[in-house]
Amino acid sequence: MKAVMISGRTLAQGAGCEDKMSPLYINEVSCCYLSEEDYRALGLSDGKNLLLTSPHGSAVLRAGVDRGLPQGMVFIPMGPWANMLIGTDTKGCGMPGFKGVEVEVTPTDEKVLDIRELISRGR
Amino acid sequence: MEIEDVLCTFCGCLCDDIRVEVKEGRIEKVRGACRLGSSKIMGHNRIKSPMIRVNGTLKETSYEDAYRKAAEILVSAKHPLLYGWASTTCEALKKGILLAEEIGGVVDTTATVCHGPSIIGIEEKGLVGSTLGQIKNRADLIVFWGCNPSEAHPRHTLRYSSNACGRFTPDGRKGRKVLVIDVRETRTARNADRFLRIQPGTDYEIISALRMIIGGKAESLPENIAGVSRKELIEIAEMMKSAKFGAIFFGLGLTHSRGRYKNVDNALSLVSELNSHTKFVIMAMRGHYNVTGVGQVLAWSSGYPMAVDYARGAPYYNPGETSCCDLLSRRDVDAALIIASDPASNLPRGCVEALAEMPVIQIDPFENPTTLFADVVIPSAIAGIEAEGTAYRMDGLSLRLRKLVDTEHPSDVEILQAILDNVRRLRDDN
Numbered sequence: 001m002k003a004v005m006i007s008g009r010t011l012a013q014g015a016g017c018e019d020k021m022s023p024l025y026i027n028e029v030s031c032c033y034l035s036e037e038d039y040r041a042l043g044l045s046d047g048k049n050l051l052l053t054s055p056h057g058s059a060v061l062r063a064g065v066d067r068g069l070p071q072g073m074v075f076i077p078m079g080p081w082a083n084m085l086i087g088t089d090t091k092g093c094g095m096p097g098f099k100g101v102e103v104e105v106t107p108t109d110e111k112v113l114d115i116r117e118l119i120s121r122g123r
Numbered sequence: 124m125e126i127e128d129v130l131c132t133f134c135g136c137l138c139d140d141i142r143v144e145v146k147e148g149r150i151e152k153v154r155g156a157c158r159l160g161s162s163k164i165m166g167h168n169r170i171k172s173p174m175i176r177v178n179g180t181l182k183e184t185s186y187e188d189a190y191r192k193a194a195e196i197l198v199s200a201k202h203p204l205l206y207g208w209a210s211t212t213c214e215a216l217k218k219g220i221l222l223a224e225e226i227g228g229v230v231d232t233t234a235t236v237c238h239g240p241s242i243i244g245i246e247e248k249g250l251v252g253s254t255l256g257q258i259k260n261r262a263d264l265i266v267f268w269g270c271n272p273s274e275a276h277p278r279h280t281l282r283y284s285s286n287a288c289g290r291f292t293p294d295g296r297k298g299r300k301v302l303v304i305d306v307r308e309t310r311t312a313r314n315a316d317r318f319l320r321i322q323p324g325t326d327y328e329i330i331s332a333l334r335m336i337i338g339g340k341a342e343s344l345p346e347n348i349a350g351v352s353r354k355e356l357i358e359i360a361e362m363m364k365s366a367k368f369g370a371i372f373f374g375l376g377l378t379h380s381r382g383r384y385k386n387v388d389n390a391l392s393l394v395s396e397l398n399s400h401t402k403f404v405i406m407a408m409r410g411h412y413n414v415t416g417v418g419q420v421l422a423w424s425s426g427y428p429m430a431v432d433y434a435r436g437a438p439y440y441n442p443g444e445t446s447c448c449d450l451l452s453r454r455d456v457d458a459a460l461i462i463a464s465d466p467a468s469n470l471p472r473g474c475v476e477a478l479a480e481m482p483v484i485q486i487d488p489f490e491n492p493t494t495l496f497a498d499v500v501i502p503s504a505i506a507g508i509e510a511e512g513t514a515y516r517m518d519g520l521s522l523r524l525r526k527l528v529d530t531e532h533p534s535d536v537e538i539l540q541a542i543l544d545n546v547r548r549l550r551d552d553n
Contacts, residue, residue, distance in 0.1 A: 004323050009275040014159040019167035020491035057472050068308030080468045080492055088473040094235040094446025096471045098379040100323040119495045
């Protein structure tokens with residue numbers, strides 16, 4: 001499924017912000033939220049994960065439902081997982097495009113990486 | 124012992140009415156803070172001792188050795204980056220600027236990946252601003268554009284905006300209209316009187332259409348603007364014009380998406396034009412508790428609010444060139460001092476990989492993903508809890524942070540001074 005990815009703040013991400021190695025933070029920022037319709041259409045109810053691919057990279061995330069999202073839009077709390085999908089071009093003003101990234105979303109059996117694996121991957 | 128009127132050092136609201144119970148030198152209870160603030164004030168797992176990476180593994184060491192190693196890294200670098208600053212005091216950044224001048228480095232704050240574009244927009248256009256107090260006491264229309272205070276600034280609505288009771292707003296939420304403009308229905312949107320959902324990356328078009336309507340040119344607009352009907356935008360423009368005192372709070376919905384600083388520039392024009400009809404102000408929802416303050420300190424020290432390069436011997440500023448993401452992705456820096464921030468979590472992957480390739484010094488009370496590749500780790504006291512200092516609220520009001528409990532860790536100011544002393548000693552030796 002093609003979608004537009006938005007990253008941003010959430011309460012749980014913020015509460016774990018100063019305790020980033022905690023399960024609270026890691027679980028929150030490694031989850032990709034979709035609309036109820038998209039969640040059902042992708043058959044995610046049996047605990048499948050999601051593989052998200054953008055022109056800049058890819059990441060495996062857990063899937064969750066956010067009723068406030070329209071179809072075709074996914075939301076990832078800001079953090080290391082969302083940033084796997086974000087490019088370094090700042091359009092000459094210092095700011096990468098953290099919101100509005102075109103992604104391909106596919107259900108997967110792959111596991112969500114541990115934070116240490118994620119950071120060391122590609123090093 | 125209960126300490127009253129404590130400042131919360133989490134977000135840009137800088138709430139100053141928190142009560143903290145201290146027993147035998149430890150924080151026992153936090154009252155009045157939101158989930159974000161109490162989580163921070165209660166404290167978590169701290170980095171216990173300074174560490175230096177030896178053969179790929181972090182080994183505990185003394186503060187003196189950590190300072191010396193940090194100084195060696197900075198002195199031998201051609202062009203180091205000193206990044207972060209948003210969650211420490213203004214006094215710490217003053218030391219950081221001295222250090223950057225000494226070693227010809229770049230000082231950049233987390234604003235560049237947050238409200239940096241807002242600052243560029245304000246530089247271009249100027250700002251019809253106010254304090255949060257004015258908004259609390261006067262505003263009868265609150266607009267949240269591309270921000271979600273319910274999750275990012277949980278007490279904002281209660282203390283400063285939609286729900287606050289003030290001198291001319293005694294009815295609080297009942298006496299106000301709240302409008303939310305966003306690409307998704309956030310928790311903030313669910314509590315609004317009106318929610319306008321727009322397509323991602325179309326903020327600029329929507330703002331331009333509102334400006335045309337407010338300027339009396341509604342008939343020139345098409346029936347549909349970026350997926351929103353003209354009729355709906357006319358109603359929203361009317362809502363804005365008929366307010367006695369309107370306030371727009373905007374967030375990263377404007378700065379992170381297509382258009383970047385131009386979105387903010389356009390929103391500032393919209394507010395300026397609304398002032399031909401009524402009183403209207405606009406404010407950026409600043410994230411970290413002192414991101415506003417460090418921008419101020421940089422501005423009065425160097426003339427520039429972020430991304431300041433001291434390599435030329437005089438401050439030089441060019442966002443897109445001297446901002447951290449560009450410096451990292453182009454490999455324009457060769458060492459980094461990271462303080463009070465976590466670029467490994469918050470920068471695009473390509474920038475994180477570049478950072479991991481170079482020597483990294485980290486100054487922070489807490490372990491985070493940046494620690495995983497830092498070469499020198501220096502644990503610090505938590506500003507506003509274990510060390511005093513100055514911080515600026517999101518509206519530019521400077522407030523004094525107090526020390527609540529003692530700690531064995533030095534403050535950011537002490538750490539930076541010690542590194543600076545070591546740097547000067549090394550340079551004298553050379």
